[in-house]
Amino acid sequence: MSLNRSDVISAIAGKSGLTKAQADEALSALQEVLLESVASGEGVKLTGLLAVERVERAARTGRNPRTGEEIAIPAGFGVKLTAGSLLKKAASA
Template sequence: MNRSELVTAVAERSGLTQTDADAVLSAFGDVLVEAVAKGEPVKLPGLMTVERVERAARTGRNPRTGEALEIAASFGAKLTAGSKLKAAAAGD
């Protein structure tokens, strides 16, 4: 499902116009990005949890030359599926 299909589905289920549903989806995305950037987890019970995780510095290897190189510490985003999402994926 792409963004326009998602906007259409949200508009149909919520009774909003597609313009309003698109605005809600954009606002949700903005809030999600801001919260994760601050290090705050975003929890939607039963659906998902999105949080920022820290990746430690480590030694990697250049696959072409085999030379060892240092990979700096960084941050990433982790999405954990909730019970409803897991059940839907399992076909329950």
């Protein structure tokens, strides 16, 4: 099972004393900060929780799985998420 946005907002409101509307605004603000930072090439580190950074992907040659034909895959960008120590510890508990 996983939490959806509404579940996360309710949990934040319950743990912080914020209203659900305030928790939703805070979560939306965090989302905006992450998106803007990654789009500009700047990483975000939430110590102990996670690190998010934009990474470059080199151009490469791939294969069409149906036909076996070689195709050129252009260079581009991806996102790298790294779990922090607290998140890793929670996953192993």
